[in-house]
Amino acid sequence: MKTTSPRMQSAPNEPPGPASGSRRALPWAAIGAWVLLLLVAVPFAGKLEDVKRNTVVDYLPAGADSTQVAQLQEELPGGDTTDLVLVYHRDGGLTRADRGAAGAQVAEVAREHELVGRKAPRGIPSKDGTTVMYPVALTGLKDAKVRADAVREIRDGIAERPEGLSVRVGGPGALAADSQEVFASTDGTLMIATAAVVAVLLILTYRSPFLWLIPLGVVGVAAMAAMGVVYGLVEGFDLVVTGMSSSIMTVLVFGAGTDYALLIVSRYREELRRHRAPYDAMRQALRGCGPAVLASSGTVAAGLLCLLAADLNSSSGLGPVGAVGVVCALAAMMTLLPAVLVLLGRRVFWPLIPVYGSEPRARRGLFEAMGTSARRRPGVVLLGGTALLGALALGVLALPGNLKQTDTFTDKPESVVATETLARAYPGAGSQPISVLAHTARADQVLERARGTEGVANATRGRSGGGWTEIDVFAKGAPQSAEETATLHALRSGLDRVEGAGALVGGPSAQQLDLEDTNTRDRMLVIPLVLIAVLLILAALLRSLVAPLVLVVAVVAVWGAAMGLGGLVFEPVFGFAGTDPGLPLLSFVFLVALGVDYGIFLMHRMREEALRGAGVEEAAVTALRTTGGVIASAGVVLAATFAVLATLPLVMLVEMGFIVAVGVLLDTFLVRTYLVTSAGVLLKRWVWWPGALFRRASAPAGPVAAAGPRPEPAEPAVRG
Template sequence: MTESTRRDWTPARWLRIVLPAVVLIVWLLAASFGGPTFGKLSSVSKNDQAAFLPASAESTKVNEWQQKFTDSNAIPAIVVLASDATIPKSDLATFAQLGTKLGAVDGVQAPEGSAKTSVAGPIPSEDGKAVEFIVPVADSNNVKSVIAELRTVVADNTGADVRGYVTGPAGLTADLVNAFGGIDGILLLVAVGAVFVILLLVYRSIVLPFLVLFTSIFALTAAILVVYAFASWGWIALSGQSQGILSILVIGAATDYALLLVARYREALAHVESKWAALGRAWKAALEPIVASGVTVIIALLCLLFSDLNSNKSLGPIAAIGIVFSLFSALTLLPMLLVLFGRVAFWPFRPKYAPDDAHPHAHVSQERVAGLEGISGLWRRVGTVVARRPRVTWVVALVLLLACGAGVLQLKANGVSQTDVVLSHSDAAEGQKVLARHFDAGSGSPVVIISDSDKADATLAAVKKTDGITTATLYTGSGRPASTSPAMSPPAPQPVQKSGRVLINATLASEADSQQAEDVVRELRRTLPAVDSGVLVGGVTAIALDTNVTAQSDLIKIIPIVLVVILLILMLLLRSILAPVLLIGSVVISYAAALGVSALVFNHLFHFPGADAAVPLFGFVFLVALGVDYNIFLMTRVREESLGLGTRPGILRGLGVTGSVITSAGVVLAATFAALAVIPILFLVQIAFIVAFGVLLDTVVVRSLLVPAVSYDIGRAIWWPSKLSRAGEVPSRADVGLSGE
């Protein structure tokens, strides 16, 4: 069927008025409710690492027992006061007054019984140059404000010769929340600004970038409204990292889908005069690849539901919700905006209508390379290279990717210390260093051990003998960890028992979030069962250890699931087995290459201490799902062209007409993910680089060279076992009357 004989849909006059009005009103309503909700997401966001562990984790079980003993969810903050000179013992009375003021801060746990304060301290260091207080923060929902007030009290009550820090689990959590503060505004502003500049350069239009951005932002507001509701109802657990990824993913995906539809619309405007008819053609042509792409990403993200780590499990539906609204927005809101503006949307370079017989590539072409008729510039040169030397092209591209992938052996994704998570200045991180110099570095963040009461003494003795443990005490109901100071060690009452169990607090010699501390926890879990078969080892260090172990287990489990699911989707879409297998292989190689280069950059350029254990999994899900997106955009067009031209000319034609569109989409997505780097969180910065670099690598090398060259080299067998694999090649485009951009 030629362009001139194709039947175009033009709706009735009343429908041309009602349809845009209804669609715009619906999206405006969604934005009016979702927009104000954006600033409220942080109120339902949790960044407590313990909340993301599965119920089966040993540290989760210890947390449950610990609440039975203490009947409190208080998080310890440690106040450290240090001086270059020895602190006179006479000053301890003054510091005791500071302890009372710290205990009076709103949000600090109230004292029990007749105690004047719940704050433990002042506890002097052995070198006499520091004192510490252990402050239980009971208001876990407002840790940021409580820690800020504690820091104010410390600053107001210390002299110039004494440096004060608020650290410990509560202090580190507060600094983490502070670092996430830019997600509500800075991140979105940077991402939108980057996309706007790129769209201006791509379209050289003033109007169109606004239409595309409106599509993305409206999709984000609708997604935020649903995510906020689900988080408020307790259906999903929202974290700062999920919140940031949601914003970036929606803007990037919605813009990508919009670019594909806009390209088809501009193409159609050159062949039909009616903007409604052009929209009909564009929408019909773009529907399959956009829906297939969106569904692929959604299903890949939902595979995270198989994760045992609740933070990963929650990200799946959160991100999937974002993609759903990106799809809806690109297929409903954007078409109505395009048809309202028509050719004016492309001003000042508006596409001009020309009859089909006015297009030079509608006639028999004298071009030497079949399939590149009407293609000019860069993509003609790329297509020519693919056509003349397909095997050399894909072998060189493959060798380059494999060389990049060799660096993956240097990736250190075993987790990092909590003091390294925040890349900006952190008072708590500085305080941890001071604490480690003057005290047992693990004080305030003890290892928590639950043991049978009949075996309490034997378990306690075994804990004390363990290398890396400085002190260990049975919990007696005071609510205070064991102290190394004799002044803080009065005769202890009988240990508290709950259901035949006792609780032991053990102080670590090393920092609670260090690798050395994790090794101590592993040793306790290895040796203590010989004393008490039902013993449980938990605490801050155990939580970090269990999180890393679970994340690494998720990586092994989820990767095969995602690959199988995407492979099946591609088989249904392309009606082929061989092509999807090659596409999956290409994106896996691309992922390994991106991870390899990232490892080298992290280690030798940025000098990062390591990477979160979840980084490889998140990078895989995003890169594989989004990398397949571009291959879907390419191969659906190639298949469409191959039906009329034959496979090899169809490959060149599909590459030529989608080249600028897919490249633009890749640049936009890379820019949006790169915007994550403005949030000074190690995990987000690393994900930003991996995905941004990986998307560019996939767009420039995999989709532009590797996939087309391999497909061209194989020929029509690429469509095996469908009928297209047995169809004869069509030498000329004139016989089918198809057109491109």
Template sequence: MAGGHGFSGAGRVLGKLVGPRVKWLVVVVAVLVSAAAFAFAGEPKAVSTTAASLPDSAEAAQVTALREQLPSSGVTPAIVVYKAASGEIDTQAVTASRDRAVAAVKQWAPTGAAAAGAPASAIPPQVSQDKGTALVIVPLKADLPDQANSDAVAALRAAVRDGLPQGLTATVTGGPAFGADIGAVFDGADIKLLGATAGVVAILLLITYRSPWLWLVPLTVVGTGDQVASKALTILSRISEVRADGAVTGITSVLVFGAGTNYALLLIARYREELRRTEDRHEAMRAALGSAAPAILASGGTVTLALLSLGLADDPFARSLGYAGAMGIVIALAYALLVLPAAMVLFGRRLFWPFVPHVGTQDPSHAGAWRRIGETVTRRPVVVALASVAALVTLGLGGLSLSVGQSPNEQFLAKPEAVVGQEQLAAAFPAGTSEPTTIIAKASAADAVTTAAKGVKGVQEVRKAGGDDKLVELSAVLDASPGTTAAFDQVRALRTAVHAVPGADALVGGTDAEALDSRTTAAGDRLLLFPLILGIVVVVLLLLLRSVVAALVLVATVVATYLASMGASWFAFEHLLGYPPLAVSTPLLAFLFLVALGVDYNIFLATRAREEAAGGASARESIVMALAVTGGVITSAGILLAAVFAVLGVLPLVQLAQIGVIVGFGVLLDTLLVRSVLVPAVVSLLGERFWWPSHPADRAGSHRVRS
């Protein structure tokens, strides 16, 4: 039996849960547990649209924390942009619209100390130099829950447009508006994602099995596991700092559906194989679990540990996704290895109609297309390996110009109102007007810090925005467009200038500073987590295959897949799709998914090859037979997983679409080229050295002697 003793032992234990009577108990318990999750999960913890997106140590995060100590804390500005179709702005109409807006959002407006200073209704509109555009600031409470923020922005948008004269338009932008528009992206997203994912999986399972009802069993089991994982995430969000927002929930759902279906495909394929050898379906499933469970557990364990490693990231989004995804994969494993086997044996071999596997019939895969591919590849391994490597290198070259870092305006596939407003502001006012940079310093050094800030090239204006007897808050308007390289350079220069003021303890924050710190945080996370994730994969492969060479070869192939996929995808984003740069967390998430999930197929292939080698086959013979019997199911699993990740594109966020393309293409590349062509060629070249320092046949023989 393939794999380490722990994995194989788990397969034998799981096999005891598919007996004639026990199977019913397993199914009933699964139904009760699932029903309890649906009944008692409740609602996820409400989160603020301005919740921290940086570690506490980041300078921009320190500014946010200090601002909360000031009397003006608890305020976030919504910006209303008025634009005249022609001529000059009607300031009286703008003033009337502003007053209606202030009244409409009164219940969400700051009160008490947070509202210190001039009331919003007393702040005159700010008119552009050409008199064609005006802006009005409407302060809202900071830390509004998502739904309350969305309600406030909706009321504000309705109020500012009510009664406007013809030829005058009003657009709401600013932090609250971006939060509301992002929230709108995820309205009904769970249903949309579930429907699209389930539809894709159903179609591919139907094509794979060519049975009118077999596909219903894995789809029902995996779909139920997905919904249980969603409910478990809801509970986790209430007892921890994990955020159950739309992005985390959506990616977790895709992980559960994709991984769970992959595990189901592998198990069912092995079960069908055993039904050709064994009359009793319960014994067939026990044998299938004994063979498939080690590979599935190793695969799921790799992904789970890799996701848990995100807990060490400084990026709060990555941490939340890591914990949520790890929990989801564990649930997917439970439903694939506990519930699915019991559900399958309930129906017997008739479930496979019209292609029912009978005892004694030859498995068609033994002499099928994948065997012929394996023989062709291993007949000329040098040429095939060099051609495969050349293809991967060529694809990877597309990433030489890769750019990371999206501005707020670039994160949507379809342009929402908040982005339109930002563009109108940028065209009429200094670029940083809508998102001024914040400086916090000791009150005693206010004048010196103001002077230092004004001396920085690109700083248009510096004014006092609040403070108390200890701290002063200054607002600096930059002339660079928010989120651009020029804006980041100006933030760096501003930090250098104010840090140099003696005794000021000045810090620089704000939207551009947060984006800059996010880039720095993401770079640090990549430096830490890339080698850690690789280490986890190597250790799992060593435990499973007991071969140093095999572990290093397989890890090298998935890293090559990642680099090639990033290069090819970036070429498509830049030259074909016109997408903006990658979000700062995308390279790390793509690396995790492609390395941890991509190694799955190599695990499935290598464990089967090891099983054949344990029976006395040579390295070349074992990899050809492994490719013959797993090629079809692994290809189906890869196509299915790629399609499931592509479903992320139904949500109009650039980051999710980019992750879907990168991972989807990478999985197909790994499935169709790396696992099917490159790995067999390398195994054939290395021969028995592939299993160094041990050999499966030696361990199998010693095990038989001890037995």
């Protein structure tokens, strides 16, 4: 059927099929290879949930004292103990019926579960008479999921109570169970939400009823492959996979994979106007944008792998897990996506079919206008944009303090509510012990020194085994208060003086203190490594030292501005009581590694134009005009996928999603479009120093080599 629209008509003399002869073999071979890979990967991907680890040690610094304490506690007799606190509370004061019901329920718990001491614990009433707590220690539960099930059974068993009496299960074991439940529910929710967001954005970008299905399906294949590979690494190399790293890997696969798809499809659409056969168009498209996609994925993978240098277990484990996700996304988009598109032919773009030999409609697009404005007044644009980013960065001064363990959930679970009830009912005394481990031969000296430490209310000798003895120290200050922190420092300083004791101070509060110190150390080490890795990859791609520096400085400025925006909204708008100590490092890695992607897309196209003989100003504007639409689409998709993290019930992931999403949007619509373009215009040929383009621009003017690539038609003014 013929139509009057050049976008709808078929190409003249086009082959009957999307590919023919030997050109069909390669796409089918690529699809067949991925089918075989999926047959192997899918069974393993389904097992990934079973090997995830969300214990306390998995989120602690590898070399910290508190981590060693947690590991030694598991080896002591009763190391499989699950410590709980049953908290009974009535605002007006407990009645005799309340105490009777509480005692009966605790006795029932003792009959149904194996307790340390094998008898029901005695209640500890508060001075105001509103609360009674029963410390309960379950034993014989070695698996985290079994412990979580036991906590759930106890909660179900004590659900019946007199009207007006609240009963909650708290303590470290209950907090771990609540965390386990949260992480178990995130993966499915995150996968569905991310896929839905990507699908909507692809439909809006491509404006096609069919095309959006292909990138979405391919990125789903990449996600399954990544989960299978990660499971293999867990089994083969004991890689630590946590709920957090698994969630972030899912976002990376969908976000980065969709970005690569947008760039490839956009370039493929261009080449279909120049080549009769889709196979030839795709081959030329991959030659044109392939180096940028490879460099883009290389910066992300390299930046993530720099996390291996971190001492924090959760951060160092996230590095290879995230890198696997990015590499799988790259492999799928560079092989499976082109194969499917070639076999389906150009009609997959219906109703906006790019016709061979046609010229796109010539019209002034948004990004051409933005590039022209940056070209006319580059100094004003650069100065104004820099001032804006600097002003936003000042918001970091308003960031709340470090996040406490009880504030890590957006919706407070039962264990956190129980802890808050204890803090109100038992003021002036710590409701959780500071755990001290010392060599048994020196345990008595350590005990006496601990009791004499300023800020300590009481200390008792605990379990012994394997040459170690545990001492429970109760501080006068509330958990994670300034008073308790001072007590922790005093304990560590004083107990170190007990010769031969090897004393280690741990427990939940000490863990938070070590997390803060370790994250500071990790930032000082990992951030320079990330910058060096990214600079090296950019220098290799762009054959320049100045252009990579421009891109890296720009993306670091974006990170500062995004953190500043976080300081303006986290506490006043979201109501968060603090920021996770690991947020600055992880957000830096993601924003630098991911944000520089768009600079790669822009600068690589700018270099292509310069190689064709265009001046720096013309190359900059042309690059922005031809890549601005796809960069905007990719930025919106990536920001949206990270924004999905804000739907999860963990403050750390919400903060991470906000910082990265806002940073990507700033990078996409301000830095890449205006600041990088204006910097290129101001630097002129120096942007390519000391590469061949710089030297060629310095040479006397002469005719452009006839062997150079021919100029391209303008990019169609459609998104995607």
